Amino acid sequence: MVYIPKTTYQTPVTIINGSRPGKTLYVSAGIHGGEYPGVAAIALLAERLQPEELSGAVIFLHCVNYSGMINMTDALVPEDGENLNANFPGKPDGTIGQKIAAWLAEEMLPQADFVVDLHSGGVYESLTPCLFFPAAKQKVRKIAQDAAAVIDIPYCIASFSMTGHYSWAAMQGISGLLLERGGGGEYHSDEAKQYCRDIHNLMVYFGILNEKFFSRRTTQQIFEKTIYLAADETGFWYPAVQTNQRIKSGEKLGELKDVFGKNLRIYYAEHDGVVFYHASGFVVKKGFSNLVAYGLIK
């Protein structure tokens, strides 16, 4: 466990320095408390990998928002109610969440040649495997997209976010990917194993591990534009679509109703697309940003 500077907050870290020089891969999980498969994957890999096998290094941040995870607070840091992943580069004298972000931004991320941030759908979200790559800077984008080709995930989503964990790193010129597998507050060992294969393939790709790739079985599709539908008011969500479903422009996405079942609003697709994730809990708060997220198909 490592103390975040100027706090008594501890977060689990494993660094494996290889016996030969090479690149440094930075792998993080648990920045949102209710996302489990990535945390399980890092535990498996950190135990299994030996320095003699590696050229370069791997930095594992097992579970960045550790207090959030063990207190079961879904996405937020319980000490300050902040979403760490919207908080970069943080503040060294700010709240706990801001201090964690500042420590990552100032001390940990600059050591990385490439960043992989493992996520899942949140506790109230169903999700089909997808990945985000930083799209704002051409050079960083190319490095990320070339690396994404070794990940067995079909949907590759261009991200223009700037203040997230890996997005902020990308703005500093450190390329990376945000991977999404699983969700709904569940842990499944097959999702953790798939994450292990993803990290294995990235280590092979960057020359850190001298082994064979796990072959990719899916065909990849790039989405330049994604619509993230937010709830206009608090209500009860009756989805009409599922993850990984192809939808047509004008198709009903779901209904927001009050507690008596009276309709508040019906949402329709603005464009043909594919559903990446949607609210899978019954109740949604006003502003909940992932009622449905769908990538546009031309």
Ligand SMILES: [Zn+2]
């Ligand atoms: Zn997340």
